[in-house]
Amino acid sequence: MPTHQPDHYTILGLDDQRANAALGAQTIKHAYKKALLRHHPDKAVEFPAKTTRPSIDDIALAYKTLSDPVLRAAYDRTLNPTFTRPAQSDNKATLTGLEEVDLDDLDFDVDRGVWSRSCRCGQRRGFVVAEAELEKHVELGELVTGCRGCSLWLKVLFAVQTDGSVG
Incomplete structure (x- = not known):
């Protein structure tokens, strides 16, 4: 029977x-x-058949990861690498620390072809958005991305202009 190892938050x-x-x-x-x-x-606690009891090492790793803001942010991105908009219209109820900005509020790096913005956690380029990511969300006209240094989120609003460029 297959087993399922819970994530750090569940552990x-x-x-x-x-x-x-x-x-x-x-x-x-x-x-x-x-x-x-x-x-x-x-302890004699029973676990559901599809789960296993986390080891002490699993618990220690979960603690180490979640207690370090940089490791936690990276881990959160592995859990949800591409954020998809929830069915409900109020994303703020879903994501704590969500800030809404226009794409024009981000700095554009011509050499790399990405938009970026610093985060209040101190990460200079905490939020980075590539044009390919924008193209995936062109129908919504918004993209939600996580900070690279913490677990804050940024909702970037944008529109496709008549010439096909993003703005």
């Missing part, structure tokens, strides 16, 4: 905090200690 019991950009170090540390007790090999 630490933080599923409801997944999109919380303000998830604090104390909350993560408390969840880590609680997970160590909950998943201790000597």
Whole structure:
């Protein structure tokens, strides 16, 4: 029977905090200690057939990843590499730390062909958008992207001009 290893948020019991950009170090540390007790090999808690009990190493890795803002941001991107717009119209209810801007508000790097913007976490080019990403979302006229240095999000609004260029 196949097994499914839960992600770091599930391992630490933080599923409801997944999109919380303000998830604090104390909350993560408390969840880590609680997970160590909950998943201790000597405990008789039964797990559903499709899941396995996380090892101490899995719990430690989850804690290390989620407690470091840079590692957490990278991990969050692996969980959701291309954000698709939720069915509901209010993305702010889904993503904590979501800021809405126009594409013109981003700096364009002619050499690389990408738009970028610094993030309040201090990452100089925290948000980077390539033209190929914009093309994938041309029907919506918006793209949501995550910061490379933290777990904040940026919604970029744009329009395709009559000459076919993005603006």
